[in-house]
Amino acid sequence: MGHQPNINDMLLEVKNISLSFGGVKVLSDISFDIKRNEIRAIIGPNGAGKSSMLNIINGFYHPQQGEIWFNGHKRVSEKPFKIARQGIARTFQNIALFKGMSTLDNLMTGRITKMNTNIFWQALWKGPAEREEIQHRERVEQIIDFLKIQSIRKTPVGRLPYGMQKRVELGRALAAEAKLLLLDEPMAGMNLEEKQDMCRFILDVNDEFDTTIALIEHDMGVVMDLSDRVVVLDYGRKLADGTPDEVRNNQTVIDAYLGVVHD
Amino acid sequence: MFYRESGDFKATYNKDQQIFTIALDRWFVILFVAFAFLVVPFLINDYWEKSVLVPVLVWSIAALGLNILVGYCGQLSLGTGGFMAVGAYASYKLTTAFPELNMFIVVLLSGGITAFVGILFGLPSLRIKGFYLAVATLASQFFLVWLFNKVPWFYNYSASGMIIAPERFVFGIAITGPNAPPWATYLFCLTIVVVFALIAKNLTRGRIGRSWMAIRDMDIAAEIIGVSPLYAKLSAFAVSSFYIGVAGALFFSVYLGAAEPTEAFGIDKSFLVLFMIIIGGLGTIFGSFIGAAFMTLMPVLFKNIMVGGLGWPTDLVAHLILILIGGLIMFFLIVEPHGLAQLWRIAKEKLRLWPFPH
Ligand SMILES: Nc1ncnc2c1ncn2[C@@H]1O[C@H](COP(=O)(O)OP(=O)(O)OP(=O)(O)O)[C@@H](O)[C@H]1O
Ligand SMILES: [Mg+2]
Numbered sequence: 001m002g003h004q005p006n007i008n009d010m011l012l013e014v015k016n017i018s019l020s021f022g023g024v025k026v027l028s029d030i031s032f033d034i035k036r037n038e039i040r041a042i043i044g045p046n047g048a049g050k051s052s053m054l055n056i057i058n059g060f061y062h063p064q065q066g067e068i069w070f071n072g073h074k075r076v077s078e079k080p081f082k083i084a085r086q087g088i089a090r091t092f093q094n095i096a097l098f099k100g101m102s103t104l105d106n107l108m109t110g111r112i113t114k115m116n117t118n119i120f121w122q123a124l125w126k127g128p129a130e131r132e133e134i135q136h137r138e139r140v141e142q143i144i145d146f147l148k149i150q151s152i153r154k155t156p157v158g159r160l161p162y163g164m165q166k167r168v169e170l171g172r173a174l175a176a177e178a179k180l181l182l183l184d185e186p187m188a189g190m191n192l193e194e195k196q197d198m199c200r201f202i203l204d205v206n207d208e209f210d211t212t213i214a215l216i217e218h219d220m221g222v223v224m225d226l227s228d229r230v231v232v233l234d235y236g237r238k239l240a241d242g243t244p245d246e247v248r249n250n251q252t253v254i255d256a257y258l259g260v261v262h263d
Numbered sequence: 264m265f266y267r268e269s270g271d272f273k274a275t276y277n278k279d280q281q282i283f284t285i286a287l288d289r290w291f292v293i294l295f296v297a298f299a300f301l302v303v304p305f306l307i308n309d310y311w312e313k314s315v316l317v318p319v320l321v322w323s324i325a326a327l328g329l330n331i332l333v334g335y336c337g338q339l340s341l342g343t344g345g346f347m348a349v350g351a352y353a354s355y356k357l358t359t360a361f362p363e364l365n366m367f368i369v370v371l372l373s374g375g376i377t378a379f380v381g382i383l384f385g386l387p388s389l390r391i392k393g394f395y396l397a398v399a400t401l402a403s404q405f406f407l408v409w410l411f412n413k414v415p416w417f418y419n420y421s422a423s424g425m426i427i428a429p430e431r432f433v434f435g436i437a438i439t440g441p442n443a444p445p446w447a448t449y450l451f452c453l454t455i456v457v458v459f460a461l462i463a464k465n466l467t468r469g470r471i472g473r474s475w476m477a478i479r480d481m482d483i484a485a486e487i488i489g490v491s492p493l494y495a496k497l498s499a500f501a502v503s504s505f506y507i508g509v510a511g512a513l514f515f516s517v518y519l520g521a522a523e524p525t526e527a528f529g530i531d532k533s534f535l536v537l538f539m540i541i542i543g544g545l546g547t548i549f550g551s552f553i554g555a556a557f558m559t560l561m562p563v564l565f566k567n568i569m570v571g572g573l574g575w576p577t578d579l580v581a582h583l584i585l586i587l588i589g590g591l592i593m594f595f596l597i598v599e600p601h602g603l604a605q606l607w608r609i610a611k612e613k614l615r616l617w618p619f620p621h
Contacts, residue, residue, distance in 0.1 A: 058487055084489035096484035098477050100546065109473045113489035117470070119498060125465035130277070133469060137276040176488065 010069070011036045011180055011212045012057065017066030019052060026052050027063070030238050032231045034180070039206055039213045041223045041244075044233035045256075050216045051093055053233070054182045057214070058090055059083035071179065085113045089178035091169045093185050093216075099158040103149060103168050106157055107140045110175030140175055147171050147201060163194040170201060174209070181205070183215045187222060195222065202226060224248065232256075282464050299453055304446040312445035313518075318559045320452040321513045326539040326551035327463050328506025333537070334545035335467055336499035337479025338388050342400035344532035345407030346504050348524050349377045350511025352417050355426045358439070358516065359419055366431050366438045366516070370455065373512035374505040380407075381504020388496045392482075404533055411524040425523045428516040439516045448517050455513070459506060464548050466502065475499050476546070507536075542595050544602030553603045561588055 012034040019027040027049045034040045042050045055061040057068065059080040068075045070086060089110070098106050115136060121129045144150055147167055152160060157168055166186060173181055186202070187195045199222060205211050217223050223230060224244040232239040232253050240250045247253055283289040307316065325343060332338050353373035357364060384403040388396050411417050418426050430440030437443040438451050466472050474495040477485035486492050515522045522528070535558060543554020562584050569580040599606050 060483075060487060079491075080487045081489050081491045084487060090487065092484065096481050098480035098485070100480050101473070101476050105473055105476070108470075109477050109485075109490070110488060112470060112474060112477075115470045119466070119471055119502075122469045122471050123462045123465055125469070129465070129469055130280075133280060134276050137280070141276070172488065 009035055011071060012214075013067075013069040014053075014057070015067040015069065017053075017056060017063045017068075019049075019056060019061060019063040025236055027056075027233075027236045030066070030233070030236075032238065032241055034212060034214055035228075037206070037210055037212055038228040039202070039215060039226050041215045041217060041227035041230040042233065043217065043220075043223055043230060043247075044239070045235075047235070048233040049236045050233055051184055054090060054184055054214065054216065057180075057182060058088050084176065084178075087176075087179035088182065089173040089176035089180070090182035091166075091173050091184055091186055093188065095162075095165045095169055097157045097165055097169055097172070100156065102154050102156055103160070103171070104140065104144070104153045106168055106172050107143060107175045108136060110172035111136045111140065111177075113176055139177075143171050143174050146174075146204070163190050166190065166194075166198070167201075170198070174205060174211075177209070179212060181211050181213045183213060183217075185216050185218065187217060187219060195219070199226060280468070282461075282468070296457060300450070304450055307445045307449055309445055312449055314563055315560065316449050317452055317518050319556050320449075320456045321510055321518055322536070322539060322555040322559050323456055323552050324459055324513070325507050325510035325536045326543065326555040327459060327548065328503045328510065329536045330540045330543075330545065330547070330551045331463060331467070331475070331506065332499050332503035334540055334547070334550075335472060335479065336475040336496065336503075337482075338385075338496060338499060339393065339397040340400040340503075341397050341530070341533045341537070342384060342403040342407070343507055343536045344528040344530055345404040346377055346381060346507040347511030347514060347532060348407050348411055348528035349380050349504075350374065350508030351515035351522060351528065352411055352426065352524075353377065353508065354512035354516050355419075355428065356417070358429055358431050362429070362431070364431075366433045366451065367455075369431070369516075370509055370512045374509040377508020377511065378501040378505035381500045381507075382497050385497050385500025385504075388500065389493060401530075401533075404530055408524045408528055411528075423523075425521055426515070427521045428519075431516070439520070441520065443517070452513055452517060455509065459509065460548060460552075463506070463551075467548065471495075471498060479546075538592055540602075542592060542602055544604030547602070547604040549607070550602050550604030553607070557603065558588075561591065 010033045014033065015031050017027055017030045018025070030049075030053065042053060044050050052061060056063050059078050059082070062077055070088070075083075098109060101109070115132055117129045117132050121127060144153060147170065149164070149167060149171065152164060152168075157165060160168065170183070170186060173183075183202070187198050190198065202213060202215070203226065206213055215223075215227060217226075227244060229242060230244055230247045231241045232247060232250075234256050239256055240247050240253045242250070281289075283292060303316070325347065329340065329343055332340050350373045353376040354369050357369045357372055384400065387399045391399060412424065418424055421427075428439045430437050430442060432438060433447075433451060436447045438447055467475070474485070474490045475498075477488075477490050478492060478495045482492060485495070511528070515527065519527060539554035539558045540551060541554070542557055543552065544550025565584045565587060566580055569575045569583065570577055595602070
């Protein structure tokens with residue numbers, strides 16, 4: 001991994017974030033960071049505020065307090081689509097595919113941040129618009145091959161089974177070639193075999209594309225296997241932060257979370 | 264087994280992205296368009312021009328425009344009649360102010376002006392959705408018609424309040440006014456329709472079309488993956504209004520020849536075009552055409568059968584037609600909510616397998 005000397009090791013730093021809706025405090029004073037090229041898990045019981053944290057990172061929620069530093073810069077409050085353009089892509093806890101479009105079109109839409117021929121060239125099609133389309137199609141086809149979804153390329157995603165939809169959604173996020181990939185429970189509701197495939201994909205993405213990943217997952221086995229470091233949230237507070245082993249042996253975590261749910 | 268895609272492999276992404284991926288489709292459409300351009304002008308007469316061909320062409324453009332907004336971008340609009348009026352009055356002001364202007368340019372400029380108005384009335388879509396947006400566009404419908412009735416500048420202070428299309432030309436051939444030959448008005452409209460159908464196809468198969476559909480299918484996810492809702496929605500309003508403005512300009516100057524806003528561009532026109540795209544198929548270019556043809560030709564067909572064939576009184580038939588069309592719309596909505604285009608697609612899928620269904 002070629003680290004540039006001037007940019008610091010952290011791709012993302014979350015500093016003292018507090019978020020509330022009305023009177024309800026969802027996150028209070030949360031800080032953690034994500035190193036370049038690591039897989040960072042965020043775990044915690046239902047309602048702990050994990051998804052809300054991702055929503056803050058990609059600009060959909062605006063915290064009342066705290067700072068986000070991305071890629072060495074303090075981030076100003078921006079619209080989500082602008083933050084996507086800075087290099088943050090994500091998948092959703094409840095599948096949020098474009099149901100009326102084919103797998104291919106969903107993935108092509110994932111590359112929207114990288115396409116820019118104007119509307120007049122697009123109306124003409126021949127020329128820059130077509131060239132751009134083909135160039136991005138080639139990249140998307142690589143992702144289709146990587147995820148082994150060649151056979152459903154032209155299928156409207158609404159017709160696909162649940163596990164496949166999750167995979168297509170991962171593909172759409174990959175298509176963005178983002179610096180930071182946020183995965184919100186990518187394996188929820190999958191059977192064992194599908195989970196193994198998904199783990200494989202996540203590890204390969206991390207290795208082959210040098211993508212930094214933030215992962216929310218409830219399956220502790222998966223979390224311990226995949227992640228480099230884990231942050232544990234519990235009702236809006238940060239309980240623990242460290243390597244899987246450190247977190248596993250942390251007494252507060254055992255009491256609050258692991259002890260109840262697992263083993 | 265003649266209609267097939269097997270053996271028709273695509274070696275490049277370029278080929279896979281063309282408009283008609285199946286060779287037979289492509290040839291059929293090319294032949295059809297060639298027939299429309301090269302043969303029909305020699306056969307056309309006044310009746311076919313005024314009752315069948317020109318109205319189908321004009322309504323096709325309006326349906327294409329509304330389909331871009333509603334079918335592709337998911338923004339429901341009931342302002343079509345009002346936007347057609349903008350196109351019509353723009354073309355009236357342009358033809359009277361600049362008599363020398365080529366009609367093609369008049370029509371394009373009218374579309375451009377309507378696009379601008381469309382963006383203005385599209386602004387509420389950034390804040391409100393669905394039913395509420397429909398009501399906002401309904402307000403624009405009534406406001407625009409009211410405006411064209413109220414401000415005499417729009418109808419050049421004519422005593423009747425009507426606008427009448429003066430005789431105007433393209434390359435020396437009259438396109439508007441009572442002396443325009445049927446083949447000329449037909450070819451004029453056909454050219455515009457073919458060009459704009461191609462443009463609609465190009466826009467919808469590329470980045471902008473995908474950003475429209477993304478907003479339609481799931482607007483929050485779309486924004487989070489990088490679609491700018493402002494750009495996607497306003498560009499849909501602009502393109503859609505451009506088409507509807509062009510349709511309005513043609514409807515008034517080429518088809519009607521004279522118009523009065525309440526009568527020609529009322530709310531019934533907004534619903535007519537909406538029915539066209541629902542029956543034809545939301546979110547398909549082809550559906551816009553069959554929807555427009557269906558809604559324009561059904562009344563003509565029924566009238567020919569009942570008045571011409573059976574000799575029933577005209578006023579009775581007029582009411583019967585309304586009932587029949589209403590019934591047909593309900594029938595289609597129940598049997599095939601995705602419209603005639605979907606029925607056609609299913610038929611093709613069957614045909615592709617025929618005669619061996621497995
Ligand atoms: N937009 C919102 N408005 C109000 N409350 C919200 C909103 N989003 C989240 N919350 C609340 O914030 C809390 C944390 O929700 P969040 O979805 O972040 O939890 P989570 O850790 O992802 O849980 P799960 O494991 O069930 O996905 C919940 O109590 C939820 O009701
Ligand atoms: Mg969640």
